[in-house]
Amino acid sequence: MKATWFFIRKELLESWRNYHLLIITVVFVIFGIEGPLMAKLTPDILKMATGSGLTIKMPDPTSIDAWQQYYKNMTQIGIYILVVIFSGTISNEVAQGTLVNLVTKGLPRYSVVMAKYIVAYIQWCLAIMMAFLISWGYTSYYFPDNRSPHIWSGMWPLLIFGLLFVAITILGSSLSKSNYMGFLTSVVVFIVLTLLNLFKSTGRYNPIALVTDNIYLIKGTEQISHIMPAIWITIISTMVIIYLSVLSLKYKKL
Amino acid sequence: MNNADIITNNLPLFIPLIILEVGLDLAALIHIFRHKNYRMGNRILWVLLTLLVNPIGAILYFIIGREQY
Numbered sequence: 001m002k003a004t005w006f007f008i009r010k011e012l013l014e015s016w017r018n019y020h021l022l023i024i025t026v027v028f029v030i031f032g033i034e035g036p037l038m039a040k041l042t043p044d045i046l047k048m049a050t051g052s053g054l055t056i057k058m059p060d061p062t063s064i065d066a067w068q069q070y071y072k073n074m075t076q077i078g079i080y081i082l083v084v085i086f087s088g089t090i091s092n093e094v095a096q097g098t099l100v101n102l103v104t105k106g107l108p109r110y111s112v113v114m115a116k117y118i119v120a121y122i123q124w125c126l127a128i129m130m131a132f133l134i135s136w137g138y139t140s141y142y143f144p145d146n147r148s149p150h151i152w153s154g155m156w157p158l159l160i161f162g163l164l165f166v167a168i169t170i171l172g173s174s175l176s177k178s179n180y181m182g183f184l185t186s187v188v189v190f191i192v193l194t195l196l197n198l199f200k201s202t203g204r205y206n207p208i209a210l211v212t213d214n215i216y217l218i219k220g221t222e223q224i225s226h227i228m229p230a231i232w233i234t235i236i237s238t239m240v241i242i243y244l245s246v247l248s249l250k251y252k253k254l
Numbered sequence: 255m256n257n258a259d260i261i262t263n264n265l266p267l268f269i270p271l272i273i274l275e276v277g278l279d280l281a282a283l284i285h286i287f288r289h290k291n292y293r294m295g296n297r298i299l300w301v302l303l304t305l306l307v308n309p310i311g312a313i314l315y316f317i318i319g320r321e322q323y
Contacts (some may be wrong), residue, residue, distance in 0.1 A: 002265050018320075019320070022281070022316070023313055023316050023317065026278050026309070027309070028276070029270070030309065033267055033270055034271075035272050037264065037267045038269065040267070041264070044260055081313070138267065168287055240262075
């Protein structure tokens with residue numbers, strides 16, 4: 001336990017020194033601002049694009065549009081940026097041989113996986129929460145309507161989905177020596193889950209529901225109990241995947 | 255309504271965006287000019303990417319272009 005704690009501190013320091021924290025902060029603050037901004041500007045942009053000859057009846061933007069932009073940013077490019085940042089976390093150290101000293105001095109290998117997972121997940125939460133708070137502030141300032149009463153219930157699923165997605169990235173990273181394996185594994189899993197989502201009957205059980213149903217949860221047209229099975233499946237598969245990553249690093253030549 | 259109007263009407267949104275993007279670009283440029291070797295690419299490529307592809311260029315530089323020790 002003590003070893004894990006020390007490794008967590010080393011990981012946080014590393015993330016600070018190699019600019020990962022800086023990038024995550026800046027990018028997600030930008031995303032937080034962009035949601036309300038795009039919602040507010042879309043009618044103007046359309047007006048400019050079509051000129052004065054053609055008039056399109058556009059409904060005034062609401063807070064729902066702002067949140068829709070936010071979740072679109074978070075669940076597409078946001079996820080990929082985080083995965084690119086985390087994807088080399090174990091494979092890099094194995095490739096450079098920097099783990100050898102620590103492991104021979106008695107650092108348990110499972111500590112490495114646990115610490116890396118925890119630090120990556122902390123960064124995930126930090127990024128998502130920061131963008132969320134900024135987006136929340138601007139949205140309630142620019143769109144003071146009550147069409148999105150349950151903003152927090154749209155938020156939890158995204159944070160829980162992070163548990164699974166970070167675990168998959170770590171597994172991919174621990175399986176291979178290549179930097180890109182973690183990224184590739186996560187992208188493939190994301191695509192497979194999205195394809196499974198085409199079958200309507202899997203909807204409630206598919207972890208992808210946690211990042212596709214947020215807007216209905218916010219509106220209140222769907223209750224969080226509807227996707228409860230998906231939440232349990234996400235948590236259980238996260239544990240399995242972390243166990244697999246520990247196994248994979250255990251039998252690996254450093 | 256023209257471009258300038260759109261920006262002046264939404265200053266509270268644009269000011270932090272501009273500060274962040276310019277700040278990130280400056281950080282990347284300073285880092286690029288202080289270092290000679292990169293993991294991939296060369297100085298001209300990274301300077302151009304940082305300046306022209308905003309803000310993805312600077313992010314890419316810090317993630318895959320920066321030499322790691």
